[in-house]
Amino acid sequence: MSATLIVAAVLSLADDGAPGAAGAQGEVAKESKAAGDLVPLNIKLPKPAFRGTPKHVPPGTNLEEPRKGPRPPFMAAKGAVNVAAGKPVTSSDNEPIIGSIKLVTDGDNSADEGSYVELGPGLQWVQIDLKEKAEIWAILVWHYHANARVYHDVVVQIADDPDFITNVRTLFNNDHDNSSGLGLGRDKEYWETYEGKLIEGKAAVARYVRLYSKGSTADDQNHYIEVEVYARPAK
Ligand SMILES: [Ca+2]
Numbered sequence: 001m002s003a004t005l006i007v008a009a010v011l012s013l014a015d016d017g018a019p020g021a022a023g024a025q026g027e028v029a030k031e032s033k034a035a036g037d038l039v040p041l042n043i044k045l046p047k048p049a050f051r052g053t054p055k056h057v058p059p060g061t062n063l064e065e066p067r068k069g070p071r072p073p074f075m076a077a078k079g080a081v082n083v084a085a086g087k088p089v090t091s092s093d094n095e096p097i098i099g100s101i102k103l104v105t106d107g108d109n110s111a112d113e114g115s116y117v118e119l120g121p122g123l124q125w126v127q128i129d130l131k132e133k134a135e136i137w138a139i140l141v142w143h144y145h146a147n148a149r150v151y152h153d154v155v156v157q158i159a160d161d162p163d164f165i166t167n168v169r170t171l172f173n174n175d176h177d178n179s180s181g182l183g184l185g186r187d188k189e190y191w192e193t194y195e196g197k198l199i200e201g202k203a204a205v206a207r208y209v210r211l212y213s214k215g216s217t218a219d220d221q222n223h224y225i226e227v228e229v230y231a232r233p234a235k
């Protein structure tokens, strides 16, 4: 064995022991032995538009404790990148109040003026066509992070077809009272921040991603700044 090969083998071991591999993601790490080496996901975060979260908890919410400090690195399969950038978006609201649904996948996750689309009040969805089946490791969503707010009935589903009939799987659902009728959600509501909400894909394979929401603590409308889908081509 050449010296180069030995070095490569040692480096590969070091990758497995990268910080953040243990703990909260232990389950994923175990599952993905077959998927090969896990590496920290390379996420480009926007500038924070505000700091801290309000002390009061809005009535009728089912909030998780805000995290102290930055999100730990998320471990995903090597080669998982944002495949949603530039991909076509459709929506339950064809005539947004502000902006265009193209903003959902235009690659800009900043809270700057003009960076968000505003959909009508009540339950609305946006849907991304990844154009081919992908092995999904993480979905990151920024609804709106120019100020602190909590969106209601956030449900994230993946499917094999655009009508969400075939092989529909729910990756996240915080509709704790099933007021949106998509099933009882066990996930918590959360404050929007510049870090976005990271939803684990658990290496599920799908072509279509759909995200629901039903207004926020700020108003009844629904907003998206960006949705990123970290995935690699499905085998
Ligand atoms: Ca955007």
Ligand SMILES: [Ca+2]
Residues within 6 Å of the ligand: 152, 153, 174, 175, 176, 177, 178, 179, 180
């Ligand atoms: Ca609800």
